[in-house]
Structures are given as structure tokens and as C-alpha cells.
Amino acid sequence: MKKTILVLTLLLAASLLLPAMAEQADMTGVKYTAKMRDTASLQTAPDNDAQSLGYVSAGHRVYILEVEPDWLKIRTMQGLEGYIRRGRLAETTAKAIDPAADPAYAAVPCTYLGWVKGEAPVLAAPEAGAQTLVTLYDGARVAFMDITDGWARLIYHRQYGYVDTRLLKEILPIGENMAALDRDMPLSAYTSFYRLGDVGSNLSRIENLGVASQRFGLYTLAPGDKLDFNAQIGPYNRKSGYLPANVIVKGEVAQGYGGGTCQVSSTLYNTVLQLPEIGILHRRAHGPSGAPYLPHGADAAVGTQTQNFIIQNRFPYPIRIDGTVQDGALTIAMYRAD
Numbered sequence: 001m002k003k004t005i006l007v008l009t010l011l012l013a014a015s016l017l018l019p020a021m022a023e024q025a026d027m028t029g030v031k032y033t034a035k036m037r038d039t040a041s042l043q044t045a046p047d048n049d050a051q052s053l054g055y056v057s058a059g060h061r062v063y064i065l066e067v068e069p070d071w072l073k074i075r076t077m078q079g080l081e082g083y084i085r086r087g088r089l090a091e092t093t094a095k096a097i098d099p100a101a102d103p104a105y106a107a108v109p110c111t112y113l114g115w116v117k118g119e120a121p122v123l124a125a126p127e128a129g130a131q132t133l134v135t136l137y138d139g140a141r142v143a144f145m146d147i148t149d150g151w152a153r154l155i156y157h158r159q160y161g162y163v164d165t166r167l168l169k170e171i172l173p174i175g176e177n178m179a180a181l182d183r184d185m186p187l188s189a190y191t192s193f194y195r196l197g198d199v200g201s202n203l204s205r206i207e208n209l210g211v212a213s214q215r216f217g218l219y220t221l222a223p224g225d226k227l228d229f230n231a232q233i234g235p236y237n238r239k240s241g242y243l244p245a246n247v248i249v250k251g252e253v254a255q256g257y258g259g260g261t262c263q264v265s266s267t268l269y270n271t272v273l274q275l276p277e278i279g280i281l282h283r284r285a286h287g288p289s290g291a292p293y294l295p296h297g298a299d300a301a302v303g304t305q306t307q308n309f310i311i312q313n314r315f316p317y318p319i320r321i322d323g324t325v326q327d328g329a330l331t332i333a334m335y336r337a338d
Helices: 002-022 176-181 202-218 229-233 261-272
Strands: 032-036 040-043 052-056 061-067 071-075 081-085 089-096 112-116 119-123 132-137 141-144 146-148 151-156 159-164 168-173 188-193 226-228 244-249 252-257 278-282 310-313 319-326 329-336
Touching: 132 159, 141 151, 141 188, 141 329, 176 329, 188 261, 202 229, 202 244, 202 261, 202 319, 202 329, 226 229, 229 261, 261 278, 261 319, 261 329
Parallel strands: none
Antiparallel strands: 032 061, 032 089, 040 052, 040 081, 061 071, 071 081, 112 141, 112 168, 119 132, 119 159, 146 151, 151 159, 188 329, 226 310, 244 252, 278 310, 319 329
């Protein structure tokens, strides 16, 4: 009887130790921790056709090593490394291991703001002759993640895009330190891309992008001031200059004034994510699939009582927001206004 009790005691102790032992994962190179929302195939490469290493179950904790526009390189609790689609992750659970070194999950730090000279194709690879994703023309303004070997890199929908820097007439560095020296230098900036063409109500949607971007010019945010997107960039009606275009209502596509303004709020969200000094008071995603014109989990829906984007200026100086719309590129930048 005593032997049986001893065995049961040891088994119980072992079972209590298992979760703690499982938590001792290799943290080398880990940028974020998060939990899975859905079960996902773990691929050997960021490609749906790549070999599968198995599955990571919903609810399991994972360790994020790299963040790409549509994929994540992760390490499982068992130490297995591979790639999963970003949409399988519960992005609200993602936390930075070192917030001082790594930005908030989904943030894409942009380090340069450039203006096109003449004509500049955005290519799918940093090499002449690569597939053209979209063509930008003289004066188009674009935010870039970085510049390597003469190629400026950005995110086009859910893949990387590249512009030959010889096709840019001006390039400004981005960041708070630069803005402190010169108020023409942006604090942060981000570019998302919209669909061109006149199919359906798309031209009205493009017009709405411009109206919303122009309305940023009505406001300067003093320290502590808030920007309520629905209240200040709206109301979404004809009087404000908005046109009817496609909107999503309860999962269904319908016509509504201001259709497309979610792309403006979402681009602003990506601009704000780069600045911890801008507080995000309210933000709601479009849903599990996110917005296709942005990396997964990097959108902010507006247009209803529950769908709104509200931010607060926590800098010790005023800021202004500037938006431009040209050739498929919607760019939003934030500047010091003192």
C-alpha cells in the first residue's frame, strides 16, 4: 500500500512539473510570444506549397522569430521551427519580449519618405525586369521600410515591393530625432496601396480616400488632444464631400457614403504603431481575415458606433497628420507642428 502511495505521489509531482518544464523554451532570437487562434500547418518555407512539418494547435503558445507581410517564422514549445500564415495567430495576444528593442507586433517601421521622379515601377523583387506590381508617377509620395543596394523596400498588400532609388527625386529620413532637428522631417509615415480602375464604385472609393486624407488638415493635435476618426474625419455624408462606394455591413457588401475610409484609418493605424507616444484609445479590426491591402492584423475599421479609431497625442508638443493619394499609393505621415 505504501509503495502504491509513493508511486502515485511521484506521478502527481511529475504531472505538476510538466507545464513548467514545457515553458522552458529556447528564447534565442525570439521577438514576440503569442497564442494560436486556429490550428495551422507549420511549413518549411513561407509558401503554401512548401513541405509541412506538422500542425500547431489552436490555443498553443508560439515564439515569433520573424514577421513578414503574410507569414511568421515561429518556434514551437517543442523547439520546432517553421512558418505559419499570420491569420492563424491571435494577434491581440502577441507581446514583445523586449519592447525597447522591438516595436509593437504588426508595426512596420518605415525609415524613409520618398517622392517619385518621372515614372517608377514598384517591382516584386529588387532587380531590373522583375514583375511590376504598380507604377507610380511624378510626385507620388511613398514611405519605405529601408534601402539596400539602391533599392527602397515597402509593403505592397501582403508582399514586399521595391523601387529603384534612382527614380526618386527626394528622400527624407523618418524619425523623432530627425524631426527635432527639422520640422519637415516626418515623425513616422506609412503607405498602403489601393486598387486602380473604374470597376463598380471604385472611382468613388478613391475620391473618398482623398476626402478623408484632406480632412486631416483641419486638425492640429496639441499635447493631450484626441483624434476621433468617425467624429472628425467623418461624418461620412455628401456634405463632408464623401461619395457612395462599397462598404461592408454585417459581412455583406453594400453602398454607403464614405466607402473606403477604413483604408485611411488603417493606414493611420500603421503610422501610429511606429510611435509609442501616440496612444491608441480605441481600435477594432475588420475581423479574422483582416484588410487585404495591409499585412494581416494591421487594420483599423471605422464607420459605426463600435468601429472607430481614436488616438491621443502624448508628445509634449503638437502634431499634425498629412495624407496623400496618388497612383494607387495612400501615404500618411505625422509631423511636429510646433
